[in-house]
Amino acid sequence: MLKIIHLSKVFFKGSINENVVLRDINLYVPRSDFVTIVGSNGAGKTTLLNVISGVFTPERGSKIEIDGQDVLNLPEYKRARFIGRVFQNPLEGTSASLTIEENLAIAILKNKKRKLRLAITHKRREEFRSKLRILGLGLENRLQERVGSLSGGQRQALTILMATLAEPELLLLDEHTASLDPKTAQKIIRLTEEIVVRNRLTTLMVTHNMEEALKFGNRTIMMHEGRIILDVSGKERTKMSVNDLLDKFSEVKKEKLVEDEMLLI
Numbered sequence: 627m628l629k630i631i632h633l634s635k636v637f638f639k640g641s642i643n644e645n646v647v648l649r650d651i652n653l654y655v656p657r658s659d660f661v662t663i664v665g666s667n668g669a670g671k672t673t674l675l676n677v678i679s680g681v682f683t684p685e686r687g688s689k690i691e692i693d694g695q696d697v698l699n700l701p702e703y704k705r706a707r708f709i710g711r712v713f714q715n716p717l718e719g720t721s722a723s724l725t726i727e728e729n730l731a732i733a734i735l736k737n738k739k740r741k742l743r744l745a746i747t748h749k750r751r752e753e754f755r756s757k758l759r760i761l762g763l764g765l766e767n768r769l770q771e772r773v774g775s776l777s778g779g780q781r782q783a784l785t786i787l788m789a790t791l792a793e794p795e796l797l798l799l800d801e802h803t804a805s806l807d808p809k810t811a812q813k814i815i816r817l818t819e820e821i822v823v824r825n826r827l828t829t830l831m832v833t834h835n836m837e838e839a840l841k842f843g844n845r846t847i848m849m850h851e852g853r854i855i856l857d858v859s860g861k862e863r864t865k866m867s868v869n870d871l872l873d874k875f876s877e878v879k880k881e882k883l884v885e886d887e888m889l890l891i
Contacts, residue, residue, distance in 0.1 A: 627828050628655040628678075628796055631689040635670075635677055635852075647673045648684070649852040657693075658826040660819075660843030662833055664871065669849040671832045675798045678830075680705040693795045706736060710789035710827075712782070712802040719785030722774030726765060726784065729773055730754045733788035757787055761817060779810035783817055790821055797822065799831040815842065836868040846871075850878050 635648040648670045655661055665671050676682045678690060680702035690698050692708045712719055720729050731746050751769065758766035761783045765776075773781060782802060789797060799818065803811035819842050822829050833839050839846050846863055848856035848871065855878050858866060 627657040627659075627693055628653070628830075629689070629691040630654075630678070633674075633677065633688045633690065634685040635673055635682060636685060647852050648677065651852075651854055653847075653854065653857075655828060655830070657828050659845055660822055660827075660829045660831070661845045661847055662831050662839040662843045663847045663849060664833060664836060664839045665849035666875070668851070670852040671849055672800055673852075674849070675711070675800050675830065675832065678796070679709050679711055679798060707792075708795045709798060710792070710794035710796070711798040712785050712789050712800065714801045714804050716778040716782040716785065716805060719788060720773045720781050723772065725770050725772055726758070726776075727751060727754055727769040729784065729788060730757070730791065734791045736792045757791070758784075760820075761787065777810075779806055779814060782806065782814050786814070786818055786821060790825060790827060793825065793827075795828065797827045797829040799829065801832050801834060804834060818842075836871050840866060840868065840871070848874065850875065 630651055630653040633648055633651040633653075634646070637643075637645045637647060647668075651670075651674070663671050663674070673682065677684050677688075680697070680700060684690075684698070688698065689696065692705075695708075697705050697708065721732070724732075727746055731750070734750075754769060755766040758769075763780055763783055765780065765784065773784065776784065786802070802818070803814050806814060815838060818831070821827070829843070831843065840863065844863075845857070845859035846866075847854055856871075856874050
């Protein structure tokens, strides 16, 4: 469903500050796969999501397909009809000055030419209540309340719902629980899994939590210095522990150190 071929990204190319962030990444993600992505700071995790969603343009020779369609030359706003995205900051995915139902109306009519006042009918309002009830936060009784009055956890839960209302081909989650307190983060991650599984959404979830990376989804990718260094699923992933992931990362770092030392000989 998602196919990435020879994907590379370089910032400040040709300058003294040149930074190769993604290095010839090849990745195929079948429909309904829920992939967790881990890696150290600077591994290229967020940049990968930014390139997929159209925030950054990759180097020549790269290819990105979503559901068989080449999206490489599509701007970010046109890719939005294929992609739902939730960011780390709970404030980014919603409009604080609009009500809950207005935010939901914008989300469900994404890329459709309709006026907002026509979007919130009695039937649609009942649909919103039904969807919000799944969150278990009582937001179905607060449709006319401005989103700015909600807590960070409530806003992030609403953002996840908004990102999936239009049934995107691909859902991108960028450390979307990292800014929340541990209790709220656990609730949001469980809610995420419930929505993803129920709707069979093809999902890439960046997380800094190794335990979450192995617990949620059906496949785990580890990145390091712009490369995918580990891609596990099935029985291999089931048997893997957090220590196994850490050992793999240490192994790669050690190999890189040896390579660097050889260059000095």
